[in-house]
Amino acid sequence: KASTFALRTELTKGDEEQYRIEGGYEVLLTYLETQCKERGVHFIFSQPVQQLHWKKNEVTAITQKSNVTAKRALITVPVGVLQAEGILFSPRLPQKTEAAKKLGFGHVVKVSLVFEEGFWKDNANTTGKDLHDLNFLFSEEAIPTWWTRHPKKENIITGWLGGPKAQTMHLLNSETIIQKALYSLSNIFSLDVIDLKQMLQSAHFYNWSADEFSDDCGMV
Template structure:
């Protein structure tokens, strides 16, 4: 006899965990179903024995003061520290410090009054920033959108870029123990509240009618509930990995309009901080380069010899099929070029390398979402509940600048669960 739950939650990342916590706290019986063998989704923290810092292969930064992130950090008694340090650029064979992520912002501010409506960033560059005098600014903006957003110029919203740049002085933090323990705290409370966890369970189809949902896993197991909170990533929607019966064509079409970027993340641990030699580079934090891997960052203000290589957007797509060992060698070659070292010497300094290709991950097919022109319209379509039975959440469904963050996932998971509870009050 099948066990029927009040609610099924599909996906045990931040959104799914938050939804399961809210629902179970409200007295609902919940089954939390996850394709991976772990909870956390695109939060993927672990520790190397004898090394003081967490290795973050997924989400890493806390962008500003975020209410739910702060709530769970304090609830789990987790420390955080501000990200600090200097920004450097390697271009045309020269390594030099720069004052800000985009130094030509004054020129861009003169352009904004001429932009009558939101445009893709690529159109903005072609229409308003032509000519040799804007060549450096075009290069910088392209690097920012493709790197920081993991986006592409054809989709990324220029108005979102403007808002991002106007607020870029917002403080950024890291959690002392990494993001993993924050989600573990929610996971643990869910278990205490009676949530049933079912890991290693990829779902191939969702059959539904008002008041009833049946999930069928790839191994044939089925799960039945009165409602569903679906928190799968935008990349899963876009790939059509789950069959819906009856189909949800409007939601599938909306998902295809949203921005979801490929990401590759490589974390390299060395014997010492060779890049920090000399007083001027002691606090090197972010480094942008015109090499194959365009974005790097260190653990500053911590003094550990940790260096992250980051590829997002089209840069990630170009290397998505490259094996880990080949990417490590490419990273070492890039570092040798940037810092004037021998590649074989750097190889000897390397202690460990950790890598995750989110673009090839079958359970997300990319890194995170970015804002697109008319994005709120498509987000509203995809997030709207269906027949008080299907509810939706995830980092790609929160309009505004927090899209793509753990906070966005937490907020949408909470909102979907609270809407479900309101729609189905206990009698």
């Protein structure tokens, strides 16, 4: 466990400031939406595009509910959607489709755990080390990378796993992954997993690779 703390100190030294959006990314998206609407932008939600019919200076997006025509279309779907040809282009775009199929992407598993108290702030749980200012924590556990909301005084710690191991783990159900997250923290801090479960208020699991609109694509 000492090597874990040493690695954390080494990798975070000199990088004390952590920039996060107050209130989460929803605040940013809401701001952008408001700014766009003030400039006449019209948003259509919950209508996945199935086809794009295009010609010079005109493109029509076809969904199950409606058709939308414009001069241009900016395609920002996950690369997995393009690789699986989840949107039918007419005329087809074989060169772009083949190029998309050559792009790689990474799988990501993310778990946020909310505790009654920030147990990592108690020296009794950190082999006497003062981790009140803990930002990032690195380990060799099943869920290896962790970070807190420091400097905000919130009892939330988030675990992250990427790469080939995440590709395997994303097939597991959320309950199993949350269990692995708790056991990872148990090993890192040498705490009884039963005690962690008793302190746990809620758990939130994010699995982008399993998202129906990503076509098994995690993050590019």
